[in-house]
Amino acid sequence: MRTATIRVNLSGAMPGLSGMTLLKNIRPEPAHDRSYDIAIGPGVLVSLGQKLCAVEARRCVIIADAAVLESHAAQAEAILRAAGIDVTAIAVPAGEASKSVSEASRLWNALAQLAVDRSTHIVAVGGGVVGDLAGFVAATFARGLPLWHVPTTLVAQVDSGIGGKTGINLEAGKNLVGGFWQPRGVVADTNTLATLPNREFTSGLAEVVKYGMILDADFFGWLESHVQAILARNGLADHTAALVHIVERSASIKGSVVEQDEHEHSGLRAVLNYGHTFAHAFETAAGYGTLLHGEAVAIGMVAAARLAQLLGRIGPDVVARQTKLLQALGLATRSIATEQIPAERLIDIMARDKKTLHGRLRFVLPTRIGHAELVTDVDPAAVRESLRPE
Amino acid sequence: MRTATIRVNLSGAMPGLSGMTLLKNIRPEPAHDRSYDIAIGPGVLVSLGQKLCAVEARRCVIIADAAVLESHAAQAEAILRAAGIDVTAIAVPAGEASKSVSEASRLWNALAQLAVDRSTHIVAVGGGVVGDLAGFVAATFARGLPLWHVPTTLVAQVDSGIGGKTGINLEAGKNLVGGFWQPRGVVADTNTLATLPNREFTSGLAEVVKYGMILDADFFGWLESHVQAILARNGLADHTAALVHIVERSASIKGSVVEQDEHEHSGLRAVLNYGHTFAHAFETAAGYGTLLHGEAVAIGMVAAARLAQLLGRIGPDVVARQTKLLQALGLATRSIATEQIPAERLIDIMARDKKTLHGRLRFVLPTRIGHAELVTDVDPAAVRESLRPE
Numbered sequence: 001m002r003t004a005t006i007r008v009n010l011s012g013a014m015p016g017l018s019g020m021t022l023l024k025n026i027r028p029e030p031a032h033d034r035s036y037d038i039a040i041g042p043g044v045l046v047s048l049g050q051k052l053c054a055v056e057a058r059r060c061v062i063i064a065d066a067a068v069l070e071s072h073a074a075q076a077e078a079i080l081r082a083a084g085i086d087v088t089a090i091a092v093p094a095g096e097a098s099k100s101v102s103e104a105s106r107l108w109n110a111l112a113q114l115a116v117d118r119s120t121h122i123v124a125v126g127g128g129v130v131g132d133l134a135g136f137v138a139a140t141f142a143r144g145l146p147l148w149h150v151p152t153t154l155v156a157q158v159d160s161g162i163g164g165k166t167g168i169n170l171e172a173g174k175n176l177v178g179g180f181w182q183p184r185g186v187v188a189d190t191n192t193l194a195t196l197p198n199r200e201f202t203s204g205l206a207e208v209v210k211y212g213m214i215l216d217a218d219f220f221g222w223l224e225s226h227v228q229a230i231l232a233r234n235g236l237a238d239h240t241a242a243l244v245h246i247v248e249r250s251a252s253i254k255g256s257v258v259e260q261d262e263h264e265h266s267g268l269r270a271v272l273n274y275g276h277t278f279a280h281a282f283e284t285a286a287g288y289g290t291l292l293h294g295e296a297v298a299i300g301m302v303a304a305a306r307l308a309q310l311l312g313r314i315g316p317d318v319v320a321r322q323t324k325l326l327q328a329l330g331l332a333t334r335s336i337a338t339e340q341i342p343a344e345r346l347i348d349i350m351a352r353d354k355k356t357l358h359g360r361l362r363f364v365l366p367t368r369i370g371h372a373e374l375v376t377d378v379d380p381a382a383v384r385e386s387l388r389p390e
Numbered sequence: 391m392r393t394a395t396i397r398v399n400l401s402g403a404m405p406g407l408s409g410m411t412l413l414k415n416i417r418p419e420p421a422h423d424r425s426y427d428i429a430i431g432p433g434v435l436v437s438l439g440q441k442l443c444a445v446e447a448r449r450c451v452i453i454a455d456a457a458v459l460e461s462h463a464a465q466a467e468a469i470l471r472a473a474g475i476d477v478t479a480i481a482v483p484a485g486e487a488s489k490s491v492s493e494a495s496r497l498w499n500a501l502a503q504l505a506v507d508r509s510t511h512i513v514a515v516g517g518g519v520v521g522d523l524a525g526f527v528a529a530t531f532a533r534g535l536p537l538w539h540v541p542t543t544l545v546a547q548v549d550s551g552i553g554g555k556t557g558i559n560l561e562a563g564k565n566l567v568g569g570f571w572q573p574r575g576v577v578a579d580t581n582t583l584a585t586l587p588n589r590e591f592t593s594g595l596a597e598v599v600k601y602g603m604i605l606d607a608d609f610f611g612w613l614e615s616h617v618q619a620i621l622a623r624n625g626l627a628d629h630t631a632a633l634v635h636i637v638e639r640s641a642s643i644k645g646s647v648v649e650q651d652e653h654e655h656s657g658l659r660a661v662l663n664y665g666h667t668f669a670h671a672f673e674t675a676a677g678y679g680t681l682l683h684g685e686a687v688a689i690g691m692v693a694a695a696r697l698a699q700l701l702g703r704i705g706p707d708v709v710a711r712q713t714k715l716l717q718a719l720g721l722a723t724r725s726i727a728t729e730q731i732p733a734e735r736l737i738d739i740m741a742r743d744k745k746t747l748h749g750r751l752r753f754v755l756p757t758r759i760g761h762a763e764l765v766t767d768v769d770p771a772a773v774r775e776s777l778r779p780e
Contacts (some may be wrong), residue, residue, distance in 0.1 A: 165533070173502060
C-alpha cells in the first residue's frame with residue numbers, strides 16, 4: 001500500500017542549555033526540534049507506538065471523540081500498550097458543542113486527578129473538534145504537554161490536524177479562545193476514512209477543493225478529473241490511492257504554508273481562511289452543529305467567489321467552475337439555513353471575527369483558480385450583495 | 391529620581407515575510423522582536439502612553455485588580471487616553487480566587503462583547519493575580535493579544551510580572567492551567583509600593599531574599615545591611631533608592647534567567663522555584679488566600695533549607711542566616727496554618743506539582759548562600775522530617 005510522510009519544518013528549536021553558566025549541575029532536558037512528521041496512508045496507525053517510544057514517552061492520555069472510542073481510539077490504545085506505554089483514555093462527546101470552556105475545564109480537572117505531569121503525552125483521536133479541544137488542553141495544562149494528532153476524519157487529516165491551531169468556541173464566535181501548539185507528530189491513517197459517514201466525508205472535501213482554489217491549479221484540475229475515484233473512497237486499490245493523494249497533497253500544501261507563517265503574522269497563512277470568514281458567520285448564526293464545518297466552508301467559498309466577481313476580480317467562469325466541482329463532490333453550494341439569516345447579522349458577526357483588524361472587513365478572494373489574495377476594507381454593500389439568494 | 395531600564399533579550403523573533411513567495415500582494419504585519427524592556431522607578435508609569443504609541447497601539451483594554459481600579463488603573467487609563475489611545479477598563483475582584491476558570495471565562499466573553507481583535511493591547515494593572523490571569527486571557531483570546539504588565543505590588547514587580555508565565559488555578563493545584571506569553575513591556579512604578587498594605591509589601595520581600603539565596607550572595611549581603619532602609623519604603627530619597635535597587639536587582643536576575651531558559655527546558659529556570667514546591671503545597675492545602683504567596687514562599691524556603699541541611703548539603707549556619715534575614719524583614723518563618731497540615735497530605739500535593747517528573751519529588755536546594763541546585767528523587771522521609779515543627 002502506498003503511504004507518504006510529509007515533514008513540517010519549523011524554525012526556533014526549544015532552547016537548550018547552550019551558553020548557560022550560572023548553574024553547572026543541572027542536567028538539561030533534551031531540547032527538541034519543533035519540526036514534525038505527518039504520516040499518511042492505509043494502516044499507518046500501527047506506527048504510533050514506535051513513534052512515542054522514539055521520544056521516550058512512558059505515559060499518555062488519549063482524548064478521543066466518543067464516536068471512535070471503541071474503534072480507532074481502542075486500536076490506538078492497544079498499539080500504545082503493546083509498545084509498553086501506560087495509557088488512559090478519556091472520551092469527549094461528539095459534536096462542536098464539546099469545543100467549550102466547560103469541556104476544557106472538565107479535561108483540565110481530569111488531567112489533574114490523573115496527576116499528569118509534563119512527561120505525559122496527549123494523543124488526540126478523532127476529528128477537528130477533538131483535535132482543537134485536546135490541543136488547547138495540551139497547550140495549557142501545566143503550561144504545555146507534548147501532543148500527537150491521530151485525525152480520523154477527512155477534514156482533520158487535510159486541515160485541522162495540521163498547523164498547530166487549537167481552540168474552543170465562545171457564544172460570540174468560533175475559536176475565539178485558543179493558541180498555537182504544534183504537535184510532536186501526526187498519524188493520518190486513511191483506513192479510518194472508509195467508515196466515515198457520507199456527510200462527514202463530503203464535508204471534508206470542501207477543504208480539499210479550497211487548497212486547489214487558493215494555491216494549486218493543477219491539483220484543482222486533478223480533482224475535477226478524479227471525482228468518481230474520490231467518492232468511491234474504499235474498495236479498489238486505485239480508489240485508496242486517490243484518497244491518499246488528496247490527503248497527501250492537501251497536507252503538503254498546508255504544511256508548507258504553516259512552515260512559512262506559523263503564527264499568522266505575515267498574512268500568508270491567512271489565505272487558508274478562504275471561504276472561512278463567511279463560513280464562521282454561517283456557523284455562528286445558524287447555531288453550532290446545524291452545518292458541518294466543511295458544509296459551511298463550501299457555501300462560504302461560493303459567497304467569496306461571488307464577492308470577488310462583484311469586485312471585478314474574477315469572471316463568472318471561475319465562480320462556475322468552483323461551484324461545479326463542489327456540486328460534483330456532493331457539496332451543497334447554498335442552504336436555506338444560511339439564506340434565512342439576515343445579511344446584517346452575518347456582517348456583524350464577521351466584523352467581530354478574531355482576524356478582523358480595527359473592525360474592517362477582510363476577505364481572502366480568488367484572482368484565478370490556484371491563486372487568492374487578502375483584500376481589506378471591503379465595502380459592506382458588496383458583502384450584502386454576495387449573500388443575496390440568486 | 392533614579393530610574394532603571396532592564397532589557398530582556400529573547401531569541402526567535404516572530405516570523406516575518408522573508409522567503410515567502412507564494413503570495414505577492416500581502417502587506418506583512420511587522421515582525422516584532424520578542425525582547426522587551428522593564429522600566430523601573432518612581433513615576434515611570436507616565437511613560438506608558440508613549441510606549442504603546444511607539445508600537446502603534448490604537449486601542450487597549452485594561453484588566454485591573456478592583457483594589458487599584460480607582461487609583462493606579464485610573465491613572466494608567468488617563469495616561470493612555472491622553473496619548474490618544476481608546477481605553478476600556480475591566481475590574482477583577484482582588485484575591486487568589488480570581489485566578490479561576492470562571493473568571494477567565496468571564497473576561498474572554500467580555501473581550502468578545504467588546505469586539506476585541508488582535509490589534510487590541512491588554513494592559514494588566516495590579517499584582518500577581520491580575521498579571522497571571524490577564525496574561526492567560528491575553529495569551530488565549532483570538533490566539534494571542536499583545537500584553538503589557540503594570541505591576542503594582544512588590545511581588546509582581548520582582549517576580550510574577552517578569553518572565554512570561556501566565557496561569558490560573560484548579561482545585562487540585564495552583565497554576566495548573568496556563569502558558570508562556572511574553573509581554574511587550576513591563577512598567578514597574580515604585581511609587582505604587584508606597585501605599586501597599588504592610589502584609590503585601592513584606593510578602594514580596596520573600597521573593598527578593600530568594601534571588602539572593604539562589605543566585606547572588608552579594609545581593610543577599612546587601613539586603614542584610616539595608617533592612618531598615620527597605621522597611622522604611624518611602625519618604626527619604628535614600629529609602630526610595632533602596633526600593634528601586636531591590637526591584638532592579640531582582641528583575642535583572644529574573645530577566646537573565648528567563649533569557650537563558652524561557653520555557654523551563656534546561657532546568658536553569660527551575661531554580662527560581664526555590665521554596666516554591668513547599669509553598670504551593672502550603673497554599674493548596676491551607677486553601678488559596680489563607681497565606682499570601684510570599685508568606686508561603688518564606689516558610690517554604692525555611693523548609694527547603696532544613697531539607698538541604700538534613701541531606702548534608704549545607705550547614706546550620708546557612709539555615710540560620712536565611713531565617714534571620716527573613717525575620718528581620720518581618721516575614722514569618724513558620725505558621726500554625728502549615729504546621730497543622732499532615733506531612734503526608736503536603737507530600738501528596740507536591741507529587742502532583744506540574745514540575746514533577748514521573749511522580750518523583752524534586753526540590754531546588756541551596757549549597758551555600760548565592761547558589762542552589764535542582765535535586766531529584768528526594769527521599770519522602772527527609773521531606774517529612776523537614777516539615778516537622780521544631
